[in-house]
Amino acid sequence: MTLPHPGYVVALTGGIAAGKSAVSRRFEAMGVHVYDADVAAREVVAPGSEGLAAIVDHFGTGVLDAGGQLDRAAMRQRVFGNDAERKALEAITHPRVRAWLRERVMADRGPYCLLAIPLFAENHDHYRWVDRVLVIDAPEAVQRERLMRRDGIDEALARRMIERQARREHRLLLAHDVIENSGDESALDRAVADLHARYLALAQAGR
Incomplete structure (x- = not known):
């Protein structure tokens, strides 16, 4: 559609x-206006977001740093070479990134x-x-x-x-x-x- x-x-x-x-x-x-998927990927797992909550629910609190943010190095190590874990992470983040981009397109007036x-x-x-x-x-x-x-x-x-x-x-x-x-x-x-x-x-x- x-x-x-x-x-x-x-x-x-x-x-x-x-x-x-x-x-x-x-x-x-x-x-x-340029809307960046890499920016979206950070925004959708920011502290307090549904995306970060879903990641913690699946992977545990070991992927958070001392400040409660996603520890990207720990996350990369967790999913590196593990297709199942990588796909689980992508299932959480990718739909949210697409929604973030789509929202900005819908609001753009250029x-x-x-x-x-x-x-x-x-x-x-x-x-x-x-x-x-x-x-x-x-x-x-x-x-x-x-x-x-x-x-x-x-x-x-x-x-x-x-x-x-x-x-x-x-x-x-x-x-x-x-x-x-x-x-x-x-x-x-x-x-x-x-x-x-x-x-x-x-x-x-x-x-």
Whole structure:
């Protein structure tokens, strides 16, 4: 079923270290609202939330830190390599993240907005209500180099982090628009400006 919404919605995604944040910042500088699934993931398990209560109910208080917040390191250790526990955590958090994003889309009054969803390709069936998909793409060799420099990790770990995500080819199959981001970040300015104009036109046309 298609979800009604007041404006045009673009899902922004891409592989790890492809440059999603750099693109998001440029859209925001043009006055476009960007709602981030990573922000949502923190909000829905904040202290006092139903999400955190559900996590504690399933996993126990050992996943809380001294301040009563979710201990993300402990949680990662708990679910790492354990598919059943990982799926239990995702069953708690993912529907709440989607609801958080949908609420913000419904309240948005701009001509269009963006949803920054790193794992869109893995969960795209749940986002059939978006109007368009923008993929930020970079060759895996570029992703590895950026990850190693950004996180101070070795090549083997960078490879494993990339391999845990959807394949690049799968993301590109879902894309209506692609920004190729293998070069200098300044090259993004023109690409984002062009897409901004396109999305304004599409939103005005109601498509």
